[in-house]
Amino acid sequence: MAINKKIKELQEKREKVLLGGGEQAIEKQKALGKRTARERIMALLDKNSFNEYDLFVEHDARDFDMAKKSLPSDGVIIGSGTIYGAPVAIFAQDFTVAGGSLGLMHSRKITKIMDHALKMRIPLIGINDSGGARIQEGVNSLAGYGEIFFRNTISSGVIPQISVILGPCAGGAVYSPALTDFVFVVDKISKMFITGPEVIKTVLGEEISMEDLGGARVHSEITGNAHFFAFTEEECFDQIKRLITFIPWNNGQKARAFESREPKPEFNINKIVPDDPTLPYDVKDVVRSIVDFSDFFEIMELYAKNIVIGFGRMGGRTTGFVANQPLEMAGVLDVDSSDKAARFIRYCDAFNIPIITLVDLPGYMPGVDQEHAGVIRHGAKLLYAYSEATVPKLTVIIRKAYGGGYIAMSSRHLRADFVFAWPSAEIAVMGPEGAANIIFRKEIMSSDDPNGTRKQKIEEYKEKFANPYVAASRGYVDAVIEPSETRKFLMHSLNISENKIIQMPEKKHGLPPF
Amino acid sequence: MKKNEKLGVLNIDESLYKTRISSRFLNRIPYKPVDPHLILSFIPGTVLDILVRPGQPVKKGDDLMILDSMKMQNQLKCNIDGKVKAILVNKGDRVSKGMVLIEIG
Numbered sequence: 001m002a003i004n005k006k007i008k009e010l011q012e013k014r015e016k017v018l019l020g021g022g023e024q025a026i027e028k029q030k031a032l033g034k035r036t037a038r039e040r041i042m043a044l045l046d047k048n049s050f051n052e053y054d055l056f057v058e059h060d061a062r063d064f065d066m067a068k069k070s071l072p073s074d075g076v077i078i079g080s081g082t083i084y085g086a087p088v089a090i091f092a093q094d095f096t097v098a099g100g101s102l103g104l105m106h107s108r109k110i111t112k113i114m115d116h117a118l119k120m121r122i123p124l125i126g127i128n129d130s131g132g133a134r135i136q137e138g139v140n141s142l143a144g145y146g147e148i149f150f151r152n153t154i155s156s157g158v159i160p161q162i163s164v165i166l167g168p169c170a171g172g173a174v175y176s177p178a179l180t181d182f183v184f185v186v187d188k189i190s191k192m193f194i195t196g197p198e199v200i201k202t203v204l205g206e207e208i209s210m211e212d213l214g215g216a217r218v219h220s221e222i223t224g225n226a227h228f229f230a231f232t233e234e235e236c237f238d239q240i241k242r243l244i245t246f247i248p249w250n251n252g253q254k255a256r257a258f259e260s261r262e263p264k265p266e267f268n269i270n271k272i273v274p275d276d277p278t279l280p281y282d283v284k285d286v287v288r289s290i291v292d293f294s295d296f297f298e299i300m301e302l303y304a305k306n307i308v309i310g311f312g313r314m315g316g317r318t319t320g321f322v323a324n325q326p327l328e329m330a331g332v333l334d335v336d337s338s339d340k341a342a343r344f345i346r347y348c349d350a351f352n353i354p355i356i357t358l359v360d361l362p363g364y365m366p367g368v369d370q371e372h373a374g375v376i377r378h379g380a381k382l383l384y385a386y387s388e389a390t391v392p393k394l395t396v397i398i399r400k401a402y403g404g405g406y407i408a409m410s411s412r413h414l415r416a417d418f419v420f421a422w423p424s425a426e427i428a429v430m431g432p433e434g435a436a437n438i439i440f441r442k443e444i445m446s447s448d449d450p451n452g453t454r455k456q457k458i459e460e461y462k463e464k465f466a467n468p469y470v471a472a473s474r475g476y477v478d479a480v481i482e483p484s485e486t487r488k489f490l491m492h493s494l495n496i497s498e499n500k501i502i503q504m505p506e507k508k509h510g511l512p513p514f
Numbered sequence: 515m516k517k518n519e520k521l522g523v524l525n526i527d528e529s530l531y532k533t534r535i536s537s538r539f540l541n542r543i544p545y546k547p548v549d550p551h552l553i554l555s556f557i558p559g560t561v562l563d564i565l566v567r568p569g570q571p572v573k574k575g576d577d578l579m580i581l582d583s584m585k586m587q588n589q590l591k592c593n594i595d596g597k598v599k600a601i602l603v604n605k606g607d608r609v610s611k612g613m614v615l616i617e618i619g
């Protein structure tokens with residue numbers, strides 16, 4: 001039958017294209033510890049869920065002998081599928097085809113799947129592995145990048161956008177991931193930079209390796225461009241799948257609800273926090289003592305460790321956590337931690353995820369470097385993000401909440417819906433030592449025993465002000481609660497906030513201090 | 515938190531906090547006020563031309579050197595009135611950012 005012949009023809013055509021850049025190029029890719037683009041999609045998506053589009057797309061470039069060259073699928077695979085049943089649109093650049101370089105048709109495939117994702121209101125995942133612009137296609141490849149950046153921007157806050165860097169991503173190409181919500185990198189495989197080591201050497205005479213310039217560690221620890229770090233592609237895919245379970249498909253929905261599970265008994269909330277406010281502890285243990293099944297999914301684990309952000313579930317529902325980390329730099333706020341938390345708060349707000357804030361901080365980080373790095377502007381992002389957020393905002397003051405740090409960390413004054421404080425909370429304008437030295441300066445200076453007087457005055461100040469009751473007497477704290485009551489109070493607050501409605505003044509958009 | 519982990523101390527508003535200190539904080543460069551007597555390279559580049567000699571009197575605003583960088587010829591100007599005390603680079607030298615190029619006495 002004729003149709004059988006035609007089916008066979010299709011199968012043959014497919015087979016030819018499915019091989020991408022050919023066996024030699026695939027071997028090279030594997031030698032670098034990398035999977036092929038198609039293998040990556042298969043590893044990430046639910047089995048047999050991938051539907052591929054534009055398999056037979058080809059470039060029509062003519063300059064520089066390009067007309068003679070065939071580039072299967074033009075170096076990028078697009079399609080859609082599911083992850084744990086959740087629909088996702090996906091593209092993966094194929095490095096085996098002309099180094100995954102981006103030409104006109106390559107970019108049109110990407111923008112097609114981006115338009116599709118936005119139209120269908122489903123998450124978009126982009127796997128980046130590309131040498132950059134296809135120079136032979138000139139300004140057409142620049143146009144391609146621009147079209148992608150535009151779509152990243154208008155889709156921002158509407159559908160989740162995830163970037164996976166599994167190879168080089170250099171030059172203008174880096175701006176697509178930078179415009180998306182979450183960037184995943186893999187050790188020794190991911191490389192991101194605007195200008196590479198070669199250019200830096202030629203222009204500035206500085207020598208640096210690709211890894212030290214823009215490797216996975218650099219972007220996870222120093223620049224903050226990456227949100228998740230993995231040692232292998234496999235680990236990276238597991239992280240992506242886990243993330244998908246915590247977030248909704250789009251900004252009109254809530255994340256999928258799971259069954260509620262009690263925290264594990266080994267995280268005993270009564271035994272984590274030392275009495276002395278100058279002693280450290282791991283605030284992630286406090287989070288684990290509160291969330292369902294003690295399961296906390298941390299984001300940006302290696303960057304600005306003095307603040308902790310991530311997702312957990314409360315009663316089965318996704319909740320965003322923001323917590324000062326006394327174990328790292330005493331949990332101070334600084335440029336990087338403010339940036340990190342502010343962006344996460346805006347993410348949660350955009351995607352209907354309630355925010356729980358755990359407060360224990362001595363204030364802002366002093367220093368010339370901080371002031372000159374713009375801690376005023378960056379710190380303001382945190383105030384902006386909390387004030388602007390209309391999702392349920394719950395605050396638990398564990399110990400210290402001093403000065404500007406108290407205000408910034410989702411205080412009542414920024415319209416937190418519920419503010420709870422443990423009896424160990426110290427809500428004050430500054431720490432007892434500093435405050436006593438200022439308020440009682442004259443008495444201390446004129447005393448026969450300045451050190452003794454200072455100590456006495458510090459104790460006096462601690463007694464009077466280093467507690468939650470002054471703030472509670474003004475209604476700035478809604479309830480002083482026992483640590484063991486925390487989960488109960490939070491769960492109840494979340495339940496009654498389910499239909500929270502806030503009217504914001506009409507505007508085109510605000511001007512956050514970024 | 516690891517047991518018996520060695521922690522540092524951070525002073526915030528005269529309270530001393532036991533905590534992990536980031537390597538970034540430990541390696542920070544202490545601030546030094548700008549010394550107008552030192553002419554520094556504000557960008558890495560190549561010394562294209564030196565326009566003054568040691569001992570030569572100079573005035574604020576005088577051109578001292580041409581530094582070739584990022585395909586631009588950058589004029590380095592004098593910040594104060596004085597005399598050229600020392601020239602620490604030669605024509606054609608490649609210099610990194612923040613290097614002392616000329617001292618004004």
